[in-house]
Amino acid sequence: MDIRYLNHFLKVVATGSMSEAARQLGLSPAAVAQQMRALERELDVSLLVRQGRSVQPTAAGQRLVERGHTLVQDADALRDWVVTDEDEGELRLGTVNTALHGFLPDVLQAFTTLHPRVRIALRIGITPTLYSALVQSELDAALCLKLSFDLPKTVSWTPLRQEPLVVLARACDAQRDPLELLRNEPLVRYDRQLAGGSLAQHYLQAQGIRPHERIELNSIMAIALLVERGLGVGLVPDIGQGLAGEHLCKLAVPPVSCPDGELAPPRELGLLWRNQSQRGRWVSTLLRCAQDAALTQP
Template sequence: MSLRALRSLKAIAHHGSFARAGEAVGLTQSAISLQVRGLEEEFGVQLFDRSRRLPVLTEAGRIVLARAEEVLALYDRIPEALSDERSLSGRLKVGAIQTALSGPMPGALADLRRAHPRLRVHVGAGMSVELAARVANGELDAAVTTEPVRPHPPDLVWTELYADRFWLIAPPGLGRADVATLLADMPFIRFDARAWAGRMIARELRRLGLKVREEMVLDSQEVILRMVERGLGVAVLPLPDAVLAEANLTCLPFGDPQMRRRVVLLERQDRPSRRLCLALAEAIRASMAAQSAPAASRTQNGRRAQGTRRPSKMG
C-alpha cells in the first residue's frame, strides 16, 4: 500500500470518476485503475461497484476510504508535529500566481529562511484556478491566489494577504484620455478569463457596457505590460503599488468604483499545515508592507512632479 494510492482513492471519491481523479493527481486513468486494483488485492475486497457507468464505492470501499483519510491526515501533520515552540520545521508545498512571485514572495521566503532554517518551502507557479485544484486534491499544502471566484473547488478556506487595485493601462503620453475612449479607440489586450482576475475584468466590462476591440488574449501580466509599453494596445490589470510606481505607462482607475482584488492564502478546510501556513502568511504581509511604503511615496512624488490628473469617473 502506498500513500499515493490512498490519495488516488480519495480523489476518485471526490471527483466521481477515474479520469477526473487522474487529472487531479497528475496520473493517467490506467495508472489510477492499477492503484485501485492493487489496493483491492492487498485488502482482499472490491472497492467499487463496476456494474455502473460511474464508480460507486462499495461498503468495503467506504470503510477503506474513511481509514485512508485518517492515515493521510496523520501523515500530513507530521511536519507540524516535528516543530518546536521556537522554530518551525518540515516541508511546505506552496503554489503562487506570477504577480506574487515577482512581488512579495521572494522577500517573504528569505525572511522565513532566516527565522526558521529547518523549514523547507517548495514553490511552484500557476494560475489561480489551477492552483486551487491542486490544493483541493492535496498536491499542494497552500497557494497564494486571487480570492476564489465561483465555481471553485469545495472545502477551501482562505486568509487575505493584501489587495491590488485594477487599472486600465495604456502607452505613455496619452494625456487626459479617459477609459471609455481608450477602450473604444485602441486594440484591447485581454487578461485570460480562465484566471479569476480575468473573469472579474470581463464582468465589469459587461456591467459598464464598455465595448472593446480584442486583438490578444494572454495569461501573463508581465507579457501584457510589455505589449502595452510597445504601443500594441491597452489592457486592464490588477497591479500592486510597487509595479504601478515603476511603470512607464498611462494608468487610469478601472471600475466604478475602482475594482480591487484580494490576494489570499488558500488552504484545505482541514488545514494540515496550519502553523507553517500562518508563518508564511505573516511573512508575505510583512514583505508586501515593506514594498508598498516606498512605492507609494514614489508614486505620490511622481504625480506631484508631473501634475497628472486621474479621472474619478469611467468617462
C-alpha cells in the same frame, strides 16, 4: 496500507477519472490503475466501478473516502512529528500565477531568511484547483483569491491585499482618460475564464464599453509586455510591482456600482491554510511575512 495509494485513490474519486488523476499526479494511467487494484487486493473489497468514461466509488469506496482524508492528514502529521530537527522539512505552498509575479518573491525571501532549512515545494494553479489540493491535504497553504463560498472549519483564510482594476497603457498615454483608452484603443484582453478577466468583462459592461478586441490571453505579465510593444491597452487587476516598466503606466479606473447600489468589490488576494497541520508554525511565519510584504507593496 501504502498511504500514497490511499491519497491517489482520493484523487481518483475527486476527479472521477483515473486518467485525469494520473495527469494531476504526474503518473501514467496504467500506474494509477495498478495502485487501485493493489489497494483493493489489500482491503479485499471492490472500491471503484466504471460508469461510462468515469469511475465512481462503490459503497465500500465511499466509506474509505469518508475516513481517507483523516488518515492522510494523520500520516502527514506523523511524518512531521518524528522529524528530529523541528525547523527542517518541507512546506507545500500553492500560489496563483499573478502572486508569483507580484509580491510572493518578497514573501519567500523573508521566510527563507527565518527558516533557511525548510524546503518550499511550490505549486502554481488557479484558485479552485489550489483549494481542492488544500482540502485533500496535498498543500499546507495557498496564496489565492477569495472564494465565493463559506469555508469548512478545517480551513482558515486571511486577506492580504486588494487588487483593483487598472488600465495598462504605454507611458506616453499616462495623461489620457482610462475610459477613453478602453473605448478607442485595441484591447489586449485578460482571459474571461479567469476571475480577473471576468471582473474586467463585468466592468466594461457596466461602463457600456464595447472594446475592439485584439488579443485574449491568460497572463497579466504577457499583457504588460504586449501593451509596451504598442499592441493595445489592458484592463487587469493591479498585482503590484510586477507591472512596473519603463514604457508602461497603470491608470486607475472609476469605480462602478453593483445592482444593489454598493460599489463592486476589487479582487482580493489572501492566504488559505489547513488548521490541523504540524507545519502550522511555518504557515504562521509565512502569513506574517506575507502581511509585511503586502504593506510595503504599492
